[in-house]
Amino acid sequence: xxxxxxxxxxxxxxxxxxxxxxxxxxxxxxxxxxxxxxxxxxxxxxxxxxxxxxxxxxxxxxxxxxxxxxxxxxxxxxxxxxxxxxxxxxxxxxxxxxxxxxxxxxxxxxxxxxxxxxxxxxxxxxxxxxxxxxxxxxxxxxxxxxxxxxxxxxxxxxxxxxxxxxxxxxxxxxxxxxxxxxxxxxxxxxxxxxxxxxxxxxxxxxxxxxxxxxxxxxxxxxxxxxxxxxxxxxxxxxxxxxxxxxxxxxxxxxxxxxxxxxxxx
Amino acid sequence: xxxxxxxxxxxxxxxxxxxxxxxxxxxxxxxxxxxxxxxxxxxxxxxxxxxxxxxxxxxxxxxxxxxxxxxxxxxxxxxxxxxxxxxxxxxxxxxxxxxxxxxxxxxxxxxxxxxxxxxxxxxxxxxxxxxxxxxxxxxxxxxxxxxxxxxxxxxxxxxxxxxxxxxxxxxxxxxxxxxxxxxxxxxxxxxxxxxxxxxxxxxxxxxxxxxxxxxxxxxxxxxxxxxxxxxxxxxxxxxxxxxxxxx
Ligand SMILES: Nc1ncnc2c1ncn2[C@@H]1O[C@H](COP(=O)(O)OP(=O)(O)OP(=O)(O)O)[C@@H](O)[C@H]1O
Ligand SMILES: [Mg+2]
Numbered sequence: 070x071x072x073x074x075x076x077x078x079x080x081x082x083x084x085x086x087x088x089x090x091x092x093x094x095x096x097x098x099x100x101x102x103x104x105x106x107x108x109x110x111x112x113x114x115x116x117x118x119x120x121x122x123x124x125x126x127x128x129x130x131x132x133x134x135x136x137x138x139x140x141x142x143x144x145x146x147x148x149x150x151x152x153x154x155x156x157x158x159x160x161x162x163x164x165x166x167x168x169x170x171x172x173x174x175x176x177x178x179x180x181x182x183x184x185x186x187x188x189x190x191x192x193x194x195x196x197x198x199x200x201x202x203x204x205x206x207x208x209x210x211x212x213x214x215x216x217x218x219x220x221x222x223x224x225x226x227x228x229x230x231x232x233x234x235x236x237x238x239x240x241x242x243x244x245x246x247x248x249x250x251x252x253x254x255x256x257x258x259x260x261x262x263x264x265x266x267x268x269x270x271x272x273x274x275x276x277x278x279x280x281x282x283x284x285x286x287x288x289x290x291x292x293x294x295x296x297x298x299x300x301x302x303x304x305x306x307x308x309x310x311x312x313x314x315x316x317x318x319x320x321x322x323x324x325x326x327x328x329x330x331x332x333x334x
Numbered sequence: 335x336x337x338x339x340x341x342x343x344x345x346x347x348x349x350x351x352x353x354x355x356x357x358x359x360x361x362x363x364x365x366x367x368x369x370x371x372x373x374x375x376x377x378x379x380x381x382x383x384x385x386x387x388x389x390x391x392x393x394x395x396x397x398x399x400x401x402x403x404x405x406x407x408x409x410x411x412x413x414x415x416x417x418x419x420x421x422x423x424x425x426x427x428x429x430x431x432x433x434x435x436x437x438x439x440x441x442x443x444x445x446x447x448x449x450x451x452x453x454x455x456x457x458x459x460x461x462x463x464x465x466x467x468x469x470x471x472x473x474x475x476x477x478x479x480x481x482x483x484x485x486x487x488x489x490x491x492x493x494x495x496x497x498x499x500x501x502x503x504x505x506x507x508x509x510x511x512x513x514x515x516x517x518x519x520x521x522x523x524x525x526x527x528x529x530x531x532x533x534x535x536x537x538x539x540x541x542x543x544x545x546x547x548x549x550x551x552x553x554x555x556x557x558x559x560x561x562x563x564x565x566x567x568x569x570x571x572x573x574x575x576x577x578x579x580x581x
Contacts, residue, residue, distance in 0.1 A: 157417040174425040
């Protein structure tokens with residue numbers, strides 16, 4: 070693929086003896102929507118952290134728009150925007166202040182910042198609550214604000230780590246329409262993870278499935294369904310990754326993390 | 335530049351929105367002024383050194399600045415735990431800029447805390463010479479900057495609050511008590527003299543006293559130089575450590 074904007078080669082991350090990401094290779098085409106799927110603990114978030122300069126790889130090579138996150142952190146940080154899986158808002162600031170803060174850090178010009186903040190807060194239906202402190206928001210409202218904030222500047226690559234988790238169907242639809250529109254109009258490459266397979270089926274051009282830190286399938290949603298002889302992507306996913314529940318072999322820490330996540334919701 | 339400003343502004347907003355913290359951090363200086371200022375006052379004046387409160391007040395003001403500064407720096411741990419740190423770490427702004435912005439914000443907050451303690455001491459009868467007040471503010475700011483940078487550098491190495499009591503009891507408390515905040519630096523036993531000489535806070539308090547018209551031990555120029563160099567050093571070290579943070 071000559072027009073690839075993300076190139077990952079043999080990417081590996083070890084935490085002590087444990088290998089979270091194990092020799093992963095893939096490319097993402099410029100302007101496409103790329104779904105990175107896999108069961109809990111597969112290594113999706115860890116991979117994204119390495120792509121976005123938050124974590125140093127143990128091995129392998131990553132290029133974002135030709136820049137290496139290890140050696141050219143500043144260059145890489147100029148290419149992407151991200152919505153994290155875990156919360157990353159300042160609870161002591163209002164919704165609007167969080168947007169403003171982000172806009173200044175990402176050098177969005179003041180006028181554009183204003184108009185986009187209004188547009189986005191209306192999309193996620195928080196415009197009326199813009200002057201409330203984030204700590205007074207519900208879990209879903211916080212999630213919506215994280216997404217709105219992530220869309221405030223228009224980078225070349227947008228990372229979305231389980232963006233729609235915990236959101237009601239209407240909001241999810243709304244947000245995906247907005248993102249797809251951005252992808253079409255501004256040619257923003259979208260790299261996302263999700264556990265909602267019908268969502269991945271609907272929006273992704275290409276899908277990569279990882280499990281236990283390794284890639285087990287790659288292709289268009291249609292191709293994957295065909296390969297697994299499944300009607301839906303969900304069936305294909307289950308067939309490819311097996312039926313066993315993840316917490317069976319998950320480490321203690323992972324189980325705790327999942328419980329914490331459930332508690333938060 | 336605007337990134338520094340927005341980081342600075344955020345620290346201030348957080349401070350002013352947390353009233354319990356503002357009030358709570360006045361408790362300790364208040365106790366020191368009362369218990370020591372009035373408790374020891376008599377012994378001190380009997381030894382022919384004049385009014386202890388006048389001597390102690392700059393030390394207690396510095397204490398307010400020290401604690402608030404270290405605490406503001408250490409706040410990064412909360413940002414890490416609540417996740418906000420990530421937002422600043424991936425921004426297309428050099429991490430040194432981020433670190434400087436939040437350190438300046440924390441230092442401003444710490445200095446304001448010092449001014450409040452100053453006012454408190456004034457209520458209790460602290461009557462310094464005020465001709466060189468701007469100079470006193472400079473020293474307060476330098477102390478604030480130094481110890482906020484110190485807190486930031488420390489916190490960039492910690493992933494949770496478990497080490498917090500350790501830092502308070504084995505670093506911040508000794509810094510305060512072994513600094514000349516409570517006692518004059520003249521004629522100390524040599525071991526103690528060495529410790530106070532190595533403690534940068536000693537120079538901060540000495541400079542603050544000097545700028546408020548009291549006798550200086552090191553000389554105001556030395557005070558200024560030591561504080562500036564230490565601050566610059568810690569900013570560089572803190573900036574480096576901050577830029578190496580992984581999540
Ligand atoms: N800092 C860390 N130290 C040790 N192990 C870690 C660390 N971060 C992640 N792991 C482990 O790496 C594995 C992959 O985690 P990761 O968060 O990448 O999974 P994920 O695919 O994003 O899962 P989920 O769908 O639950 O978000 C897990 O087993 C996790 O326990
Ligand atoms: Mg994840």
